[in-house]
Amino acid sequence: MSPASLSVVPDRITVRVPAKVNLYLGVGPLRDDGYHELTTVFQALSLHDDVTVSRSAELQVVTRGDGAADVPADASNLAMRAAELLADWAGVPASADIAIDKTIPVAGGMAGGSADGAGALVALARLWDIDIDRESLAELAADLGSDVPFALHGGTALGTGRGEKLMPILSRGECHWVLALAKQGLSTPTVFRELDRLRENRSNGGELDGDAETGGPDELLQALTSGDPTTIAPLLRNDLQPAALSLAPALRRTLRAGLDAGALNGIVSGSGPTCAFLCADEVDAVNVAAELSGAGVARAVRTASGPVPGARIIDAD
Numbered sequence: 001m002s003p004a005s006l007s008v009v010p011d012r013i014t015v016r017v018p019a020k021v022n023l024y025l026g027v028g029p030l031r032d033d034g035y036h037e038l039t040t041v042f043q044a045l046s047l048h049d050d051v052t053v054s055r056s057a058e059l060q061v062v063t064r065g066d067g068a069a070d071v072p073a074d075a076s077n078l079a080m081r082a083a084e085l086l087a088d089w090a091g092v093p094a095s096a097d098i099a100i101d102k103t104i105p106v107a108g109g110m111a112g113g114s115a116d117g118a119g120a121l122v123a124l125a126r127l128w129d130i131d132i133d134r135e136s137l138a139e140l141a142a143d144l145g146s147d148v149p150f151a152l153h154g155g156t157a158l159g160t161g162r163g164e165k166l167m168p169i170l171s172r173g174e175c176h177w178v179l180a181l182a183k184q185g186l187s188t189p190t191v192f193r194e195l196d197r198l199r200e201n202r203s204n205g206g207e208l209d210g211d212a213e214t215g216g217p218d219e220l221l222q223a224l225t226s227g228d229p230t231t232i233a234p235l236l237r238n239d240l241q242p243a244a245l246s247l248a249p250a251l252r253r254t255l256r257a258g259l260d261a262g263a264l265n266g267i268v269s270g271s272g273p274t275c276a277f278l279c280a281d282e283v284d285a286v287n288v289a290a291e292l293s294g295a296g297v298a299r300a301v302r303t304a305s306g307p308v309p310g311a312r313i314i315d316a317d
């Protein structure tokens, strides 16, 4: 046997996967399949979950770290669903121990569950020695959830369809963020439903705060090529924000506190309730984070930067 054919498949693999923030989230009408048509600009952030897989006779998952108690340990865990989906695709038995180390807030609008699904796909493809091309992996990811393909992709990308169709975006420099984590999560489908309700209300003569009829993300895409945070900041937009604020009104105070602390701009991250503040540079981000912590408007405050790469193996033995 030649040395090459002895190529070793590791028994234990760790994949690191980033959280995301939507710099732009345009929500179109509700489709017949229950999803909304989106135009979104994702950025992957330096806040991550680590997914470690190792050999086992069964398939099981354990979650540790921030919010672990709120993550299901059964077949509904996105990492377990990823394992079943990949095993099915490859025709191999779905057996592995999966350990998730969470830093991404659960139900926080930062795609933590999606990150774990993407991480499990990448880690298990290696553990089970499955030869799968990027395109097929992205298709499996899209089956798991609208945000999962971006967790594989990372960087900065334009998402269309229900968010699963991706195009990389040219962006220069680094964005420095402060993240205000909330005590309680928000359910993504509930927030989309609330937006539909508010829009229905508006069409009957009511007002929908912050749902301005503006153009697409072209100006933001242009600003991202300049890499200047002061140009990017006023172009941040999230159509889900009025719905998240309607369900969690206390977030208005959080957003105000971030601006008072010196952030260039603040938005609800995706379906919320995490609030993301763009800062001028790393030093400003540390100062804003310190002041925001003191304001008592968040469960925890973190700093993060982006863009960072998507799901990648960081350890294998």
Ligand SMILES: C[C@@](CO)(OP(=O)(O)O)[C@H](O)COP(=O)(O)OP(=O)(O)OC[C@H]1O[C@@H](n2ccc(N)nc2=O)[C@H](O)[C@@H]1O
Pocket: 022, 025, 034, 035, 036, 037, 038, 040, 108, 109, 110, 111, 112, 114, 144, 145, 146, 147, 148, 161, 162, 163, 188, 189, 192, 269, 270, 271, 272
């Ligand atoms: C809102 C966003 C913005 O990036 O992320 P989060 O803030 O939740 O992380 C995403 O669209 C969430 O993506 P993801 O969390 O993968 O959602 P999915 O599992 O695909 O869908 C969960 C539910 O959200 C609603 N949904 C999701 C995506 C979409 N384009 N339209 C929708 O209406 C549907 O009710 C769907 O049944």
Ligand SMILES: Nc1ncnc2c1ncn2[C@@H]1O[C@H](COP(=O)(O)OP(=O)(O)O)[C@@H](O)[C@H]1O
Pocket: 070, 071, 072, 076, 077, 078, 079, 100, 105, 106, 107, 108, 109, 110, 111, 112, 113, 114, 116, 117, 185, 186, 188, 271, 272
């Ligand atoms: N591995 C996982 N990590 C976090 N949540 C998960 C996971 N698997 C399933 N879930 C479920 O998905 C829901 C949404 O979680 P998450 O992806 O963290 O939030 P969001 O969709 O707001 O970004 C959670 O409330 C939880 O019930």
